[in-house]
Amino acid sequence: MRPHLRAVTDAEGLRRSTSGTEGLRRANTGAVLRALRELGPSTRSELAAHTGLAKATVGAIVADLEAARAVAEEGSRPGVRGRPGRPVALRGDRFVSLGLELNVDYVSAVVLDLAGGVVSSTSRSGGTSDDLRDLARSALDEHVGPDCTLVGTTLAVPGLVRGDNRTVAWAPNLRVEWGELADALGSLVPDQQVEVSNDANCAAYAESHHGAARGTSHALYVTGTVGIGAGIVQDGELVRGGAGFAGEVGHMTVGDSSALCGCGRRGCWEAAIGLHAMLAAVGMPELDTPLLTAESVAERARTDADVRAGLERVGRDVGLGIAVLSTVLDPQVVVMGGYFAPLGDLVLDPARRTLDERLVSTAQVRPELRTSTLGIEAAALGAAEQSFGPVLAGEIDLPA
Amino acid sequence: MRPHLRAVTDAEGLRRSTSGTEGLRRANTGAVLRALRELGPSTRSELAAHTGLAKATVGAIVADLEAARAVAEEGSRPGVRGRPGRPVALRGDRFVSLGLELNVDYVSAVVLDLAGGVVSSTSRSGGTSDDLRDLARSALDEHVGPDCTLVGTTLAVPGLVRGDNRTVAWAPNLRVEWGELADALGSLVPDQQVEVSNDANCAAYAESHHGAARGTSHALYVTGTVGIGAGIVQDGELVRGGAGFAGEVGHMTVGDSSALCGCGRRGCWEAAIGLHAMLAAVGMPELDTPLLTAESVAERARTDADVRAGLERVGRDVGLGIAVLSTVLDPQVVVMGGYFAPLGDLVLDPARRTLDERLVSTAQVRPELRTSTLGIEAAALGAAEQSFGPVLAGEIDLPA
DNA sequence: TGACATTAGTTCGAGACTCATACTTAATAG
DNA sequence: CTATTAAGTATGAGTCTCGAACTAATGTCA
Numbered sequence: 001m002r003p004h005l006r007a008v009t010d011a012e013g014l015r016r017s018t019s020g021t022e023g024l025r026r027a028n029t030g031a032v033l034r035a036l037r038e039l040g041p042s043t044r045s046e047l048a049a050h051t052g053l054a055k056a057t058v059g060a061i062v063a064d065l066e067a068a069r070a071v072a073e074e075g076s077r078p079g080v081r082g083r084p085g086r087p088v089a090l091r092g093d094r095f096v097s098l099g100l101e102l103n104v105d106y107v108s109a110v111v112l113d114l115a116g117g118v119v120s121s122t123s124r125s126g127g128t129s130d131d132l133r134d135l136a137r138s139a140l141d142e143h144v145g146p147d148c149t150l151v152g153t154t155l156a157v158p159g160l161v162r163g164d165n166r167t168v169a170w171a172p173n174l175r176v177e178w179g180e181l182a183d184a185l186g187s188l189v190p191d192q193q194v195e196v197s198n199d200a201n202c203a204a205y206a207e208s209h210h211g212a213a214r215g216t217s218h219a220l221y222v223t224g225t226v227g228i229g230a231g232i233v234q235d236g237e238l239v240r241g242g243a244g245f246a247g248e249v250g251h252m253t254v255g256d257s258s259a260l261c262g263c264g265r266r267g268c269w270e271a272a273i274g275l276h277a278m279l280a281a282v283g284m285p286e287l288d289t290p291l292l293t294a295e296s297v298a299e300r301a302r303t304d305a306d307v308r309a310g311l312e313r314v315g316r317d318v319g320l321g322i323a324v325l326s327t328v329l330d331p332q333v334v335v336m337g338g339y340f341a342p343l344g345d346l347v348l349d350p351a352r353r354t355l356d357e358r359l360v361s362t363a364q365v366r367p368e369l370r371t372s373t374l375g376i377e378a379a380a381l382g383a384a385e386q387s388f389g390p391v392l393a394g395e396i397d398l399p400a
Numbered sequence: 401m402r403p404h405l406r407a408v409t410d411a412e413g414l415r416r417s418t419s420g421t422e423g424l425r426r427a428n429t430g431a432v433l434r435a436l437r438e439l440g441p442s443t444r445s446e447l448a449a450h451t452g453l454a455k456a457t458v459g460a461i462v463a464d465l466e467a468a469r470a471v472a473e474e475g476s477r478p479g480v481r482g483r484p485g486r487p488v489a490l491r492g493d494r495f496v497s498l499g500l501e502l503n504v505d506y507v508s509a510v511v512l513d514l515a516g517g518v519v520s521s522t523s524r525s526g527g528t529s530d531d532l533r534d535l536a537r538s539a540l541d542e543h544v545g546p547d548c549t550l551v552g553t554t555l556a557v558p559g560l561v562r563g564d565n566r567t568v569a570w571a572p573n574l575r576v577e578w579g580e581l582a583d584a585l586g587s588l589v590p591d592q593q594v595e596v597s598n599d600a601n602c603a604a605y606a607e608s609h610h611g612a613a614r615g616t617s618h619a620l621y622v623t624g625t626v627g628i629g630a631g632i633v634q635d636g637e638l639v640r641g642g643a644g645f646a647g648e649v650g651h652m653t654v655g656d657s658s659a660l661c662g663c664g665r666r667g668c669w670e671a672a673i674g675l676h677a678m679l680a681a682v683g684m685p686e687l688d689t690p691l692l693t694a695e696s697v698a699e700r701a702r703t704d705a706d707v708r709a710g711l712e713r714v715g716r717d718v719g720l721g722i723a724v725l726s727t728v729l730d731p732q733v734v735v736m737g738g739y740f741a742p743l744g745d746l747v748l749d750p751a752r753r754t755l756d757e758r759l760v761s762t763a764q765v766r767p768e769l770r771t772s773t774l775g776i777e778a779a780a781l782g783a784a785e786q787s788f789g790p791v792l793a794g795e796i797d798l799p800a
Numbered sequence: 801t802g803a804c805a806t807t808a809g810t811t812c813g814a815g816a817c818t819c820a821t822a823c824t825t826a827a828t829a830g
Numbered sequence: 831c832t833a834t835t836a837a838g839t840a841t842g843a844g845t846c847t848c849g850a851a852c853t854a855a856t857g858t859c860a
Binding site for chain 1: 617
Binding site: 019020021022023024043044045055056058059080081082083084085086 | 805806807808809810811812816817818819
């Protein structure tokens with residue numbers, strides 16, 4: 001009865017030894033890769049200064065990376081006094097990762113390169129294993145050439161994913177035969193494990209690396225569709241919780257609303273700010289997708305004061321929940337995704353006011369509320385980024 | 401106007417380089433120390449098996465530790481076939497750390513040794529810099545011999561501590577002249593930095609290393625006195641938040657209670673389950689300290705059904721808040737400290753029932769609710785443990 | 801125009817470390 | 831008393847980082 005998703009081959013050939021000198025080189029290589037991502041094209045001297053490594057060490061590491069064709073030299077930057085540096089840049093055509101999302105009524109695939117560039121980002125409606133496999137297959141076929149190595153694949157799903165990053169504990173909205181899915185993914189990337197991750201966590205990761213929370217180390221991502229989910233980034237890392245279930249904020253009790261939730265309880269945040277609650281507040285019908293629905297609401301709000309008042313009410317409840325989360329987690333930035341993105345300040349302004357009222361002390365700064373700009377492929381993008389995580393952290397080598 | 405607490409000398413002579421081979425040795429030494437803490441006295445072979453290091457490497461590291469007198473050999477354990485192993489154990493008389501707590505009406509000091517043993521644990525009433533310095537001075541004088549090195553000192557305070565672990569942003573309950581305090585601590589441990597940390601964070605750290613959450617990696621600690629505070633441990637590390645203010649749960653909005661909080665707002669968790677709210681619920685007066693008060697309430701509850709009913713009401717609100725926190729953070733264990741400890745199941749049983757009602761899904765397991773057993777010195781103990789953190793993590797060397 | 805200053809990057813040797821292998825040591829089993 | 835078993839130690843190879851010396855490439859200024 002437990003859904004179990006695992007790619008066929010359990011090669012696990014990647015050495016993860018951290019104790020020897022090769023682990024040291026791996027860690028330092030990770031530092032160089034991170035520096036290149038952060039700084040962009042840089043000379044060896046700049047890398048040495050930024051990482052704290054000796055120039056000779058950086059030279060050796062860059063030479064290795066160049067041999068692996070992970071980086072390439074760019075034209076020099078003259079102008080200043082002294083010998084001009086020869087910047088090296090991460091190459092986008094040699095290593096990529098694949099991020100997938102399987103949701104209720106759509107599937108997404110993102111191909112991300114080592115430099116952090118989005119090679120391809122596609123979605124289509126549908127929610128079966130076959131839909132996912134087809135989309136992924138064509139993404140790989142079109143954008144992963146013969147000299148391009150797939151570093152890893154991560155799948156985002158709306159549900160509770162266990163701490164092993166492999167198996168799904170609970171995904172009530174997905175009607176998927178897990179064995180079938182495992183087969184589909186196994187045939188897609190033979191000889192590789194597919195990691196699984198929660199969709200909100202993936203989106204949070206994407207926002208903190210590529211989106212509205214870029215550059216901050218502590219971010220909170222809240223997504224709103226029919227349900228409400230959150231992803232927590234602390235110190236650049238996802239907070240997953242003891243069993244991998246952290247961030248399931250939809251059913252936390254917030255405010256004095258006694259609205260009945262789909263889960264049968266009362267007072268859930270979702271019952272106050274979920275898509276259906278929002279639509280009830282503005283008196284409008286649901287359209288094809290949450291995003292389309294929200295866009296039509298935003299459109300109507302321009303002329304209809306009643307709609308604005310309804311969004312104001314929703315916004316206050318949004319602020320109430322974010323106040324609770326901010327008090328607990330102290331994020332620097334809160335990114336609002338899902339249907340909140342099209343509504344923007346219509347919801348966020350009242351939320352900000354509520355937040356100001358509810359924050360603890362004069363010393364605490366209100367976190368910045370921003371809307372997501374990554375669109376529907378946010379989760380798949382974050383999933384792809386997660387596959388690069390261990391490489392950039394210096395925990396595993398780039399594949400041969 | 402900003403309270404600023406900093407020990408005088410900024411030696412910072414500790415090398416933290418992680419890139420070279422000596423950083424490697426430091427990391428591996430940390431692994432051996434952690435293994436010794438976890439396993440207790442162990443032979444070199446056992447340490448090699450547990451850490452994954454080669455026997456020769458462990459031999460070299462143990463020899464170094466022995467030379468530094470951080471470990472000592474114990475009598476051999478005969479009985480099995482083959483050459484008997486010679487277990488080494490962490491010594492308790494060579495390296496210690498000092499944990500301090502400065503609270504509104506008491507100060508505490510804990511001396512902790514490298515093996516994790518509590519050398520000394522004392523408290524006294526009072527809340528001035530002088531009280532703290534005197535207590536700390538006598539703890540050091542009595543328990544830190546001439547051949548014993550103080551690895552570090554950490555101070556726990558009830559307030560918001562900035563992310564630098566040095567300065568206090570907001571501590572409304574403390575009436576302390578920060579310059580005076582810095583002077584007092586500077587004279588106490590010249591040539592050393594004193595780290596500062598939030599008291600609930602410290603207590604959470606203590607619970608996860610020595611107390612009711614020992615052995616788990618994801619714990620939540622909630623303390624109740626007049627105010628309510630929390631400390632969050634994820635993956636063995638404290639969650640501090642973007643500015644260092646995570647865990648300030650007292651003023652999160654929970655439940656439908658419209659009780660007025662001391663902060664001027666309504667619906668704060670503290671207004672529902674803080675000491676004063678609890679006393680109002682049971683109709684009893686406040687005694688000298690929260691703990692004494694709670695003990696007298698527990699005593700009365702044995703015979704008085706009205707008191708039990710009042711605690712039941714409080715317990716439900718406790719459960720409501722913990723449900724919110726568990727939904728967000730997914731801890732394995734929730735430890736209840738402060739006035740909750742003496743009341744135990746009188747409060748926790750209704751809390752558990754509420755928790756069962758409010759948890760998200762069938763897949764999610766209810767976290768275990770336990771009472772703290774560490775007593776009033778919990779925060780000071782956790783503070784002391786934090787000073788050992790970087791050593792056990794292999795980030796810094798033991799002092800010479 | 802040419803010596804000089806300046807900065808980038810490489811070479812090289814020293815030093816530190818881990819590791820596998822072979823060896824020594826110390827116990828039990830029969 | 832010998833064989834067996836397991837713990838711990840020496841040894842040498844291999845990898846890595848680092849600082850210093852060195853080479854390289856450019857602008858500056860007399």
